[in-house]
Amino acid sequence: MKDSIRMEAARGAGLAPWLNALAELRIRVFRDYPYLYDGSPEYEMAYLAPYLQCEDSLCLLALDGDKVVGASTGLPLAREVDEFKAPFLAQGLAVEDIFYCAESVLLPDYRGLGLYRAFFGGREAHANSLGFTRAAFCAVVRPDDHPLKPAGYRPLTEVWARFGYHPVVGLSTRFRWKDRDRAEETDKPMQFYLKTLEVQP
Incomplete structure (x- = not known):
């Protein structure tokens, strides 16, 4: 990790000073495949509102000087929108036991420095401190022949598996946003993707 990078943690309403920078980062990073997100400030403010309203939410921010170059968010699954809770309830999984790791976004120049692993570790430590026994996240599924898929694209499924996260058959949902095309x-x-967390003493 670069010596110039430092990590900040914001919880609940403490995210407010970072909201615009986080929204800009999400719009920039998620514009790329596979999300192809054509973001807007209005969509971002609505999407991020639950994090401000939940005292147990977490946003880990990676800063290079004063510039936000990466961020990772999470909150109790029970505080998420119905589209994310419903698949777990349908499979008889207690949403109260699950911490939802929403996303990790990094600018391209800061990838491969260990920040992605630090984001997962930080959110899992936070989830453990709150007594959660599982962590989950979801990822968009695109067809292999998508016209905007870059040559040589490699999904992160192998990385997630090394971190202990595996897809659960039938545990899926649908979510809306505007693609750039x-x-x-x-x-x-x-x-x-779901992971059972190790119980910390």
Whole structure:
């Protein structure tokens, strides 16, 4: 990790001073494949509102000087939107036991420095401190022949498996946003990945 990079943690309403920088980072990073997100400040403010309203939410920020170059968010699954809770309830999984690791975003120049692993470790430590026994996240599913898929693209499934996260058959949902090559929002299939957390003494 570069010596110039430092980590900051914001919880609940403490995220407010970082909200605009986080929104700009999400819009920039998620514009790339596979999310192809054509973001707007209005969408971002609505999406991030639950994190401000939940005292147990967490946002880990990677800063190079005063510049936010990466961020990772999470909150109790029970505080998430119905689209994310419903698949767990349908499979008889208690949402109260699960911490939802929403996303980790990094600018390209800061990848491969260990920040991604630090983001997962930080969120899991936070989840453990709150007594959660599982962590989950979801990822968009794109067809192999998607026209905007870059040559040589490699999904992160192997990385997630090394971190202990594995897809659960049937645990999926759909979520809406506007792709950069579309005129309006469309539903996207999303696959959930689940990990049992080690209980800390």
